[in-house]
Amino acid sequence: MKNKALFFSLVCAVFVSCGQSSQPVYQVPVSEADEPMMKGKFEPTWESLKNYEVPEWYRNAKFGIWAHWGPQCVEGTGDWMARKLYMEGSEVYRYHVEHYGHPSEVGFKDIIPLFKAEHWNPDSLVAFYKKIGAQYFFALGNHHDNFDLWDSKYQPWNSVNMGPKRDVLAEWEKAARKYGLPFGVSLHADHAWTWYETAQRHDTIGPKKGVPYDGKLTKADGKGKWWEGYDPQDLYAQNHPLSENSWDNGMIHRQWAWGEGACMPTQEYVTNFYNRTLDVINRYNPDILYFDVTVLPFYPISDAGLKIAAHLYNHSMATHDGKLEAVLTGKILDEEQRKALVWDVERGAPNEIIADKWQTCTCLGGWHYDQSVYDNDRYKSAADVVKLLVDVVSKNGNLLLSVPLRSDGTFDEKEAKILTEFGEWMNTNKESIYDTHPWKVFGEGPIANSDIAINAQGFNEGSYTNTTAQEIRFTQKGDDLYVTALAWPEDRRVIVKSLAQGNELYPGEIKDVELLGYGKVGFERTVEGLVIELPDKQLNKIAPVFKVR
Structure with a gap:
C-alpha cells in the first residue's frame, strides 16, 4: 500500500470480536454530542435498515422537480464552478479572472455576496411546477461548495448571514407544503473536503505564478474585509494535506468513495456535516433526502451516513404517527443496500424492470445555471424529458428533473417554453404515469x-x-x-x-x-x-x- 490513508480507505470497517457479537469500528466515527441520533425502530446497521419499505406516496408520484440552485449560479459558468475557478487555464478560471478577479484575490467566498436572489419567488415557482405535473419538489440544501441555504446552526457561511439573507429552505418548504407537494432536500457538502483542494493551488505560469489561491486563508486574514469575523476554513475546509495526485483534476472522481489516496477527513469535519444534516431533518421535516455520494455520506470510512439514515427513518415515524413516510436515496448501491435505500441513477437508467423502487436524476441543462447551454440551445427538449420519464416509469422508477435557475431565482424563456410544452403533454397523459406500475415487460x-x-x-x-x-x-x-x-x-x-x-x-x-x-x-x-x-x-x-x- 502507498500509505495508511489508502489502506484504511479500502476497508469498509474493521470488526473486533466481543463475545458472540461483532461491532464495526469505523476509521472516522461521528460524534453525537450535539445532535443525538433519534432512537426508534431503526438502528445504524444495514441489517436494521434493510427492513425499510418505500412509502406508497413515493411509489405513485413518479415525477419530481428539483431547484439545484445556489451561489454557484452567479457567474453562469455551470456546475462545479466553485472548484473549477481554481483550475488554472480552465474556461471557468478564465471567465472568473476576466470578470471578477484572480483567485488569489477574489475567491468563491467573494462571489457569495453577489448571490442575491432578487427575483426569486418560491410560491409562484412551485405553483408552476405543480401545474406542469410535478408530484414532489426538491431544493438544494448545500452543494460541494459547502454553503448552507438555510439558517444553519453549524455553518456560519449560510444564506441568512450573507448573500440573499433569506432562509431559502424554509421558503421552499413553505411553498411545497402550500401546494401539497412532498418536500425533498439534497445535501452535497460532505465532499467539500476534497472538492475544494483546488483552492490550495496557485498559478504555474504568468504574473501570478506561485501566488497561493485563497483556499488556506484564516479568520485572522479577514480584518477589514467584508467577511471579517468569518473563518474561510468553515467554508473551504482546506486546513489539511492534499489528497494523493490532487493536482490531477480527474482524481477526485476516483477518490469519491474515500479511497485511492483521498486525504481522510477529521472527526470534526464529518461530525459537522452530520450535525447540519440532522438540523435540516429536525427543522424542515423533509420527505426525501438526496446525497451525491457512493452509498451514504462518508461511507465506508464512517458511521455518519448510517446514523443519518436511521435518524431520518425514526424521525419520520415519530412525526407520522408511527408510519414511515420518508425516502433516502443513494448511488452505486448493491442489491442488499437497495433494500435499505432508494437507488438513484444519475442521468441514466437500467434497461430492465427493477423490483425495488428506484429513481433517476437528470437536468434540463447543466446542474448549475450555465449561460453557454442557453446560448447554444443545449437544453433537453420537452420530447426528451417525456421519453426519459416514460422509459423510467415503465421500469419501476421515478424521474427527478432539475430545472436550472439563474442567480436571481428565475428560469429563462427557453426553459419556460420547454416546461410549458412538457406540461401540456403531461396534463393530457398523466393517467398513464401517476399511480401506475410496470407491466410484464417494460x-x-x-x-x-x-x-x-x-x-x-x-x-x-x-x-x-x-x-x-x-x-x-x-x-x-x-x-x-x-x-x-x-x-x-x-x-x-x-x-x-x-x-x-x-x-x-x-x-x-x-x-x-x-x-x-x-x-x-x-x-x-x-x-x-x-x-x-x-x-x-x-x-x-x-x-x-x-x-x-
Missing part, C-alpha cells in the same frame, strides 16, 4: 432490446431519447394497460408486437383502444401485432399514449 423496440450498460452511477440517458415509433413502453393500472410510442409514426399506424394475436403476454381479448386526449381509435389484432390507427392530426409533437382495455 417495452419493445430496438433500444429496449439492446444491452445498454450503466456507466458508474448512470450516464447513459442519451441512449433513450433518439427513438422512433417502433420504441414502445408499457405501464399498468388496474385492468388498463397503457402503451406509449416514443414518437409519432409517419404512416399513422403504431404496431405493438407484444400485443399480437396469440402472444402469451396478453392472452385476453382487447375490447377497445383509446388515444388519450382524443378518444377511441380503430385497431386490428394480427399475428404481427396490435395495429393501431391514428387520427390525421397529431395531438402534440411528442408521443401518443394509448389505453388498452
Whole structure:
C-alpha cells in the first residue's frame, strides 16, 4: 500500500470480536454530542435498515422537480464552478479572472455576496411546477461548495448571514407544503473536503505564478474585509494535506468513495456535516433526502451516513404517527443496500424492470445555471424529458428533473417554453404515469432490446431519447394497460408486437383502444401485432399514449 490513508480507505470497517457479537469500528466515527441520533425502530446497521419499505406516496408520484440552485449560479459558468475557478487555464478560471478577479484575490467566498436572489419567488415557482405535473419538489440544501441555504446552526457561511439573507429552505418548504407537494432536500457538502483542494493551488505560469489561491486563508486574514469575523476554513475546509495526485483534476472522481489516496477527513469535519444534516431533518421535516455520494455520506470510512439514515427513518415515524413516510436515496448501491435505500441513477437508467423502487436524476441543462447551454440551445427538449420519464416509469422508477435557475431565482424563456410544452403533454397523459406500475415487460423496440450498460452511477440517458415509433413502453393500472410510442409514426399506424394475436403476454381479448386526449381509435389484432390507427392530426409533437382495455 502507498500509505495508511489508502489502506484504511479500502476497508469498509474493521470488526473486533466481543463475545458472540461483532461491532464495526469505523476509521472516522461521528460524534453525537450535539445532535443525538433519534432512537426508534431503526438502528445504524444495514441489517436494521434493510427492513425499510418505500412509502406508497413515493411509489405513485413518479415525477419530481428539483431547484439545484445556489451561489454557484452567479457567474453562469455551470456546475462545479466553485472548484473549477481554481483550475488554472480552465474556461471557468478564465471567465472568473476576466470578470471578477484572480483567485488569489477574489475567491468563491467573494462571489457569495453577489448571490442575491432578487427575483426569486418560491410560491409562484412551485405553483408552476405543480401545474406542469410535478408530484414532489426538491431544493438544494448545500452543494460541494459547502454553503448552507438555510439558517444553519453549524455553518456560519449560510444564506441568512450573507448573500440573499433569506432562509431559502424554509421558503421552499413553505411553498411545497402550500401546494401539497412532498418536500425533498439534497445535501452535497460532505465532499467539500476534497472538492475544494483546488483552492490550495496557485498559478504555474504568468504574473501570478506561485501566488497561493485563497483556499488556506484564516479568520485572522479577514480584518477589514467584508467577511471579517468569518473563518474561510468553515467554508473551504482546506486546513489539511492534499489528497494523493490532487493536482490531477480527474482524481477526485476516483477518490469519491474515500479511497485511492483521498486525504481522510477529521472527526470534526464529518461530525459537522452530520450535525447540519440532522438540523435540516429536525427543522424542515423533509420527505426525501438526496446525497451525491457512493452509498451514504462518508461511507465506508464512517458511521455518519448510517446514523443519518436511521435518524431520518425514526424521525419520520415519530412525526407520522408511527408510519414511515420518508425516502433516502443513494448511488452505486448493491442489491442488499437497495433494500435499505432508494437507488438513484444519475442521468441514466437500467434497461430492465427493477423490483425495488428506484429513481433517476437528470437536468434540463447543466446542474448549475450555465449561460453557454442557453446560448447554444443545449437544453433537453420537452420530447426528451417525456421519453426519459416514460422509459423510467415503465421500469419501476421515478424521474427527478432539475430545472436550472439563474442567480436571481428565475428560469429563462427557453426553459419556460420547454416546461410549458412538457406540461401540456403531461396534463393530457398523466393517467398513464401517476399511480401506475410496470407491466410484464417494460417495452419493445430496438433500444429496449439492446444491452445498454450503466456507466458508474448512470450516464447513459442519451441512449433513450433518439427513438422512433417502433420504441414502445408499457405501464399498468388496474385492468388498463397503457402503451406509449416514443414518437409519432409517419404512416399513422403504431404496431405493438407484444400485443399480437396469440402472444402469451396478453392472452385476453382487447375490447377497445383509446388515444388519450382524443378518444377511441380503430385497431386490428394480427399475428404481427396490435395495429393501431391514428387520427390525421397529431395531438402534440411528442408521443401518443394509448389505453388498452
